[in-house]
Amino acid sequence: MSHASLVRRDRDRLLPADPTTRSVARALYERVADAPIISPHGHVPVEWLVEDRPFSDPASLLITHDHYVTRLLHASGVGLDELGVGGSAADPRQVWRRFAERWPLFAGTASGYWISESLQNVLDVTVPLSAATADEAYDRIADQLATPELRPRALFERFGIEVLATTDDPLDDLAGHAALAAEGAVGRVLPTFRPDRYLDPDAAGFAQNVERLVAETGSPGTFAGYLAALEQRRRYFIEHGAVSADHGIEVPDTLDLAPEEGEGLFARVVSGDADAGERHSFRAHMLLQMARMSVDDGLVMTVHAGVVRNHSTQTFRRFGPDSGHDIPRRTDFVGGLRPLLERFGLERDLHLVLFAVDETVYSREIAPLAGFYPSVYIGAPWWFLDAPDAMARFRSAVTETAGFSRGSGFIDDTRAFLSIPARHDTARRADAAFLARLVVEGRVDEETAGAVIDDIIGPQPKRVFKL
The missing domain is CATH 1.10.2020.10 (uronate isomerase, domain 2, chain A)
Incomplete structure (x- = not known):
């Protein structure tokens, strides 16, 4: 095999095998191959960039x-x-x-x-x-x-990253983000408000976390004080550049309760007296409260749902969380989110981005929801689905119902820093391949396909994440 054929095969990796479609896909891909990376949700620690250690x-x-x-x-x-x-x-x-x-x-x-x-x-x-x-x-x-050349800041520049979001605890002082912003040594690095451990009564140390939250914000230990403490910390994050709040949940259920009902439920979950049903109700009510806060303060609300965390108890006890045994499960967004959407779904200032690892919900639930509610956006393929074939299935599942405009743009959602450019490149090639097929089949003209791929790489995630 000649060197030229090796170069061509590498150049066309992940593009369609059919020569005609491949030619169109290649032209679309090359329009965006070197575009800056917009990464509005990820897990690279800000300390890597602050300290810039090898x-x-x-x-x-x-x-x-x-x-x-x-x-x-x-x-x-x-x-x-x-x-x-x-x-x-x-x-x-x-x-x-x-x-x-x-x-x-x-x-x-x-x-x-x-x-x-x-x-x-x-x-x-x-x-x-x-x-x-x-x-x-x-x-x-x-x-x-x-x-x-292999230090984090040098790689940040080499990868062409324009925006990179981290994921942060609500009580983090965000000193690292402040230092980076003051120094101006790298592009835009944003914190993300991740309050799961303060909202989930089943999270380890929940009562202690809540106690610390209200104490550090000077709020009373009532439900109203607890909500005010969360609102205060959200404002602090916004002052430090945050544009979104992220919620990692197993079941995307929501519940709208009267204030007095919320107060009683809060007292029971904090005291440890709540049963499983009450703890579920509290999580559901707090997810709705997070949407209310996003309507008020403008933070984009991203929901990553449908993962059973720490599936192997023995492994979790020995190695802790994030040790490889989180497993997807079925989800119900239509029923689960209805109370939230009944109250806030028509609010145009709410941006609610839904991520799933249950592929069946893309065409059945998420695309139809995003195709009606102005607040709902389709999160990019995530976790077990951020792979070439899964990306193609995703596009097929959502496009005929919701088009391209209702998506989030690609989200790498990773701590694996070196893989960021490869992941974004994979998504760009997958989108080019999908659009090329529509062009060759006469369903979209080449000019429209070019405008679409230009938009979904940069302008679209900037709009959705209010960048």
Whole structure:
């Protein structure tokens, strides 16, 4: 195979195999290939950019903290302790060796694709991973991590990131964000208000979290004081550049209660006397309260629903949360969100972005909701679905009902910093491929397709997230 054919195959990766459609897709992709990255929801720690320290080692950078990777290795028989998960003591080189010798496990997976892109395009590692090449690749990466070009700020600029949002605790002082803004060393880095542990009575330390929230804001320990404390912290986040509040929930239920009912329920959940039904009602009422606050203060409300967290109790007890055993479940947005939408759904200043990992709700629920309610937007494929084929299914599921304008734009939702450009590139190629098929089938003309892909890469997420 000639070098030219290798270059062409790489250039056209993820684009349609049919030559005619591929040609149209290539032209669409090249319009946006180098456009700045807008990342309004993610999990890169702000400290990485504030401190700008070199990444410690290849295993920590690419494996240990990426549960896409560790979960599949665990399924194949590798212990999470052998991978350094949850603070387990593990030699980084040995972690890397275990990963490299099992590299074929990742064939066809989205994580395998992202890691390949990061290795080749960011770290200049072109040797195929295997047990035989593990040390060579490890040393190559380790040598680069010591260079200024591989520090977080340099990568931020190299990746062409225009906006990057972090995810932050409501009581965080946001000093890191203030320092970055004052220094102006990188592009726009925004905090995101993530109040789950203060809203969910089943969260570890809920009562203590609520007590700390009202104490630090000087609010009374009543339900009204609790709501005022949350509102105060939201204003603080807005003053530090936040544009959104994020809610990670298992069930997207909402409930509209009278103030006196809310007060009684609050007292029971804080005291620990509430039963399972009452705790569920409190979560549902607080999700509606979060929508009310977003109407009042303008924060975009993103809802990531439908994941059973910490499915393996034994693993959770040993390794803690975010250790690879969060599992999707069925969701009901139509019934669950109806109380919220009955009250606030027609508010044009409310931007409610719905993310799901249950593919069946895209065409059945989310697209029809976004196709009517001016407040509702379709969140991009998330978590288990942010992969090329799933992105294509997503576009097919929502476009015929809601078009392109009701989407959020691509959301990388990641802590894996090196994978950010690969993830956005994947989405751009997937969108180009989908639009190209519409062009070739005579359903959209090329001029319209070009305008659409231009919009969904930058202007659309800026509109949806009020950037």
